[in-house]
Every structure is written in structure tokens, then in C-alpha cells.
Amino acid sequence: MAKQNIFILGIESSCDDTSAAVIHNGKVLSNVVASQKIHEAYGGVVPELASRAHQQNIVPVVHQALKKANITKAQLSAIAFTRGPGLMGSLLVGTSFAKSLAYGLNIPLIDVNHMQAHILAHFIEETNFKKPPFPFLAMTISGGHTQIVNVEDYFSMTVIGETIDDAVGEAYDKSGKILGLGYPxxxxxxxxAQLGNPKAFTFTKPKVDGLNFSFSGLKTAILYFIQKETKANPNFINENINDICASIQYTIIGILIDKLKKATKATGIKHIAIGGGVSANSGIRKALQDGEQKFGWTTYIPKFEYTTDNAAMIAIVGYLKFLEANFAEQDIMASARLKISF
Known part of the structure; x- marks a missing residue:
């Protein structure tokens, strides 16, 4: 049977990055991301400003993705887009654009779960990057999510642990705000953290049953610690910034690794894949790789550009769904709280 010539345009607009990518038979031809700098002044993403910026960025970003891929709209096989989860205003921009373009070109429309895409980014065709075998455990860590997912197949996934309050990315950002660092x-x-002593200061790890996470208590403990120390020494942060960051990072990594150890014991699965923006963190990557020797698991880390929000990961899910003729109808709606389990 001759190999199909499949070109998928992926569109990602779940938060504050507008992205478009073209994938040809599983291989990335282009992956364009337009970031929004405006949120830095506010110390976090402002939803209304994000959706307006998406409206300005989406046409030029899609145009650039097609140009870099050296194809025309007429060659596209389908349009894949992020349906959710994410900011509703941002999702609506990408959803509306994808629906209109697919309708105008008379080609299939494919809806994609953003968190599922972070996991399936591991299946983009890339030289020197190994793909995890099924079943594997995926740890998705980002500004909005912290989850451990049992992945049995491309479209058979179950969340077996998740945060009961703040996400790990939020813990980093809130801690940074307390320390007077910029956003993100x-x-x-x-x-x-790489310049400091990770055991300089001790923060208590939250006790949460099972495989779930909690980061709000840690965030509060850091706040009280900094308030107490700066009261005694107003220059405490400046004098100890590297050690403070190292200690915070050491504690966060410890929480993540402890839960992964529990998950591998509970499931018997020793293949660990990470995804999401926080998986770009060098300390977390090293701890997972060290786990190969310490705990006997195999670690899978995606290419750096596929860790943060990007359309290549949306396009690869679109490609896998296209192979199964798993298409969406034109009346499909964006969903801010879309679940990952299938």
C-alpha cells in the first residue's frame, strides 16, 4: 500500500502563545510561535489581553507556518486545533479560525485536547529522540496543570494523579513573585538554583494521599519564611537569592519524584515521559534522568521546543486522529475545562 501524503495544519491558542505548525506524515515542516510580552507587566496572563493578541497574531502566524513548510493551503489534508483546556477567550479565537478555514477549504476538522497533545508530542518524528512504548506514565507539568497519566495507547489515557490546588508552574511563578523576580x-x-545550595533552607513537603499533588501549602510556607527572614534582615533575599531558589527547586522536584516513585510502584510501569512547559526545567530533567539509575525506570524527554505550548504537538495528534478518520463536526465548541481521560 502506497504511503499517504498527509499534511496537517495545527493551531494552538490555549493561553498566551499563538502557534501554527505543519506536519507531513508525522514530521514537522514548520512550528511558528508568537509569544505575548504584554503580560509581563502584570505578573501573569490577562485573559482579555490574551484573546485580543490571538486575534492579531493568528493570520500572520498561520501564513508563516505554511510559507516555512513550503506548501499551499490547497495541499492541506486537515486542520487540527486546540479545543481545550485553556482560557476560553483564547480558545475561541483558535477554534473559530480553524472551523472557518476547514470549512472554506472543504477538508476535515480535528479537535485536540491540549494536555493529550503534550503527551503525544513524544511521537513527533525526530532524529535521536526515542518514543515511549505503551503503556507508559506521563507526567504533564505546566503553569495550569500537574498530572500523572497512565497512557495505554494514543487515545486511551487515564489521569491517576493530579494537583488538588495549584499547579507546579504556578508554585514557581508565585515563589518568584515573593522573591521579586520577573514573570514567568x-x-x-x-x-x-544551579548556582545555589539546594539544602540551604528546608521547606516541608505537603502530605497528600495517593498520587495527587498539592502546592498551595508550599507556596504559603515560602511566603512566611521570606517575611520572617526579611524582618530580621532586610537584605536577606539579595544575599541568599541563589540558595533560596535552589532550596525551592529541590523541594518541588522532591514532591514530583516522590509521586512518580509511588506511581511506578502502583502500576508496575517503568517508562516515564514528561511534557508541559515546566518539563523544560533543567533540574526536573536531571532528576528524572538520575531516576534511571536510582529507580530503574526509563525516561523520555521531548525536544525542548515541544515542551512549551506549540502547534507541532497539536498537529501530531491531528495526524494520528486523521489516520483513524476521527474528525470533528462544524458545530464543535471550545471547552475551557476539557478532561484528558478517554
Whole structure:
């Protein structure tokens, strides 16, 4: 049987990045991302401003993705888009554009779960990157989510653990705000952590049953700790910033690894794949790789550009769904709280 010539345009607009990508038979031809700098002044994403920026960015981003892929709209096999979860205003921009374009070109429309896409980014055809075998455990960590997912197949996934309050990315950003760092604070804490002593200060890990996570207590403990120390020494943060960041990161990584150890024991699955924006963190990546020797698991880490929100991961899910003729109807709606389990 001759191999099909499948071109999928992926569109991602779940939060504050507008992205479009073209995938040809599982291989990325282009992956364009337009980031929104406006939110830095507010210390977090402002939903109304995000949706307006998506409206401005989506046409040029899609145009650029097609141009970089060196194809025309007429060659597209289908349009894949992020249906959710995410910010409703942002999702509506991408959903409306994808529906209109698919309708105008008379080609299939494919809806994609954003969190599922973070996991399936591992299946993009890339040289020197190994793909996890089924079943595997996926840990999706981002600004809005922290989950452990049992992945039995491309479209058979079950969340077996998740945060009961704040996501891990939020813990990084709130901690950074307490320390006076810019937004997003995660990369800055990671950078400074490499220069500090991870055991300089001790923060208690929250006790949560099963495989679920909690980060709100840690965030509060850091706030009280900083308030107490700066009261005694107003220059405490400046004098100890690297050690503070290292200690915060050490605690967060400890929480994640402890739950993964529990998950591998409970399921017997030793293949661990990570995804989501926080999986770009060097400390978390190293801890997972160290786990191969310590705990006997195999770690799968996607290419750096596929960890943060991007359309290539949307397009690969679109490609896998296209192969199964799993298409959406034109009346499909965006869903801000879309669940990952199938």
C-alpha cells in the first residue's frame, strides 16, 4: 500500500502563545510561535489581553507556518486545533479560525485536547529522540496543570494523579513573585538554583494521599519564611537569592519524584515521559534522568521546543486522529475545562 501524503495544519491558542505548525506524515515542516510580552507587566496572563493578541497574531502566524513548510493551503489534508483546556477567550479565537478555514477549504476538522497533545508530542518524528512504548506514565507539568497519566495507547489515557490546588508552574511563578523576580519566574529560579545550595533552607513537603499533588501549602510556607527572614534582615533575599531558589527547586522536584516513585510502584510501569512547559526545567530533567539509575525506570524527554505550548504537538495528534478518520463536526465548541481521560 502506497504511503499517504498527509499534511496537517495545527493551531494552538490555549493561553498566551499563538502557534501554527505543519506536519507531513508525522514530521514537522514548520512550528511558528508568537509569544505575548504584554503580560509581563502584570505578573501573569490577562485573559482579555490574551484573546485580543490571538486575534492579531493568528493570520500572520498561520501564513508563516505554511510559507516555512513550503506548501499551499490547497495541499492541506486537515486542520487540527486546540479545543481545550485553556482560557476560553483564547480558545475561541483558535477554534473559530480553524472551523472557518476547514470549512472554506472543504477538508476535515480535528479537535485536540491540549494536555493529550503534550503527551503525544513524544511521537513527533525526530532524529535521536526515542518514543515511549505503551503503556507508559506521563507526567504533564505546566503553569495550569500537574498530572500523572497512565497512557495505554494514543487515545486511551487515564489521569491517576493530579494537583488538588495549584499547579507546579504556578508554585514557581508565585515563589518568584515573593522573591521579586520577573514573570514567568520558573526559568529564572531554575537558572539561579544551579548556582545555589539546594539544602540551604528546608521547606516541608505537603502530605497528600495517593498520587495527587498539592502546592498551595508550599507556596504559603515560602511566603512566611521570606517575611520572617526579611524582618530580621532586610537584605536577606539579595544575599541568599541563589540558595533560596535552589532550596525551592529541590523541594518541588522532591514532591514530583516522590509521586512518580509511588506511581511506578502502583502500576508496575517503568517508562516515564514528561511534557508541559515546566518539563523544560533543567533540574526536573536531571532528576528524572538520575531516576534511571536510582529507580530503574526509563525516561523520555521531548525536544525542548515541544515542551512549551506549540502547534507541532497539536498537529501530531491531528495526524494520528486523521489516520483513524476521527474528525470533528462544524458545530464543535471550545471547552475551557476539557478532561484528558478517554
Amino acid at each position: 519566574a520558573g526559568p529564572e529560579i531554575d537558572k539561579r
